[in-house]
Amino acid sequence: MDDAARCNALSLARIQHWMQAATTHPGGLDAGLALAGERHGLNIASVIDTPAGVDAHARLAIYADGYWARLIECLESEFPALLRMLGSQLFRFFARAYLSQHPSRSPSLHTLGAQFAAFLLHSQRRPANGARKSPTQSFALDLARLERAIAESGRAAGRERQLDKTNATSAAADATWFLTLLASDACTLSLPDTTRLLALRHAAECLRPWLRGKESEEPAEFERDYVAIRRHDYRVSMERLTDWQFFALRHAALRPATLGACARAASRRTRLQEGAVLGQLALWLPAAQQSGLVMLAMN
Known part of the structure; x- marks a missing residue:
């Protein structure tokens, strides 16, 4: 049987699985062909x-190269600010290395960049003698983390259709709502899937122009800052947080927690008095709920 007749005799499914193994291997086409041969004979x-x-190899390489180019384009679309900062050549170098270690495993490309920021962090050399990373390196990492958080917030299942804005507004204006929050254990705080919390190494205002398609001329100096990425009425935005706001919300990020527990957690990290933190939370949280940042529930 000649090659053409043999190819016709093969099932379409078998050919498809062979081609997928051959063209998507992170080690390149040669490694993919070896794996495809082992799996499918x-x-x-x-x-x-x-x-x-x-050349059959050159013909198949068109599909293999196109597959990786498309994945890299997806990362470029999700991290446009990081792409501008690093430049196309350096970004593609890191993107290809990342995809080699974290190949696409999901039918949805939305999960492709989930570990990109962590990969960039672990790919950096540790400075000698315990020195800190350069500001430029950590600035790029903050950009990557922010862009991924923005993407996740935009794609998460939101509560836009569930919120009763009229009731939320009246509750926020009701004095009894404030007193209920002050009761500490009478109310539970949780975060919607559309909220992401980040502790940054650089000031949020230095990063914001990059996220808007511009470039900041401010020096990328180290400055601890806290932000929340939130979505309200289908619009994603970044909000700066104080330290007590950040640590209170972070306590409720994994599982719903009472306001008293959140206040205690923030007090431990900021050395503010627990009662003072609780009072500030009671004043701030109703507005935070209206903006889509948090969810409050009566116990």
């Missing part, structure tokens, strides 16, 4: 029909 000559003088 086929070689390139038995599957790829080419005219005389045409």
Whole structure:
């Protein structure tokens, strides 16, 4: 049986699985062909029909190169500010290295960049003698973390259709609502899927222009800052937080917690008095709920 007849005899599903293994291997086409041969008992000559003088390997490489180019384009679309900062060549270098270690495993490309910021962090060399990373390096990491948080907030299942804005507004204006929050354990705080909390190494206002498609001329000096990425009425935005706001919300990020527990957690990290933190939370949280940042529930 010649190659053409053998190819016709193969099932479409078998050819598809062979081609997927061959063209998507993180080690490149040669490694993919070896794996595809082991899994499906086929070689390139038995599957790829080419005219005389045409290299089957080169023909298949078009699909393999196109697959990786498309994945890199997806990362470029999700991290446009980081792309501008690093430049196309350096960004693509890191993107290809990342995809080699974290190949796409999901039918949805929304999960592709989930570990990109962590990969960039672990790919950096540790400075000698315990020195700190350069501001430029940590600035790029903050950008990557912010852009991923923005993407996750935008794609998460939101509460826009569930919120009763009229009731939320009246509750915020009701003095009994404030007294209920002061009761500490009478109310539970949780975060919607659309909220992300980040502790930054650089001031949020230095990062904001990059997120808006511009470039900041401010020096990328170290400055601890806290932000929340939130979504309200389908619009994603970044909000700066005080330290007590950040640590109170972070306590409720994993599981719903009473306001008293959140106040105690923030007090431990900021050394503010627990009662003072609780009072500030009671004043701030109703507005935070209206903006889509948090969820409050009566116990």
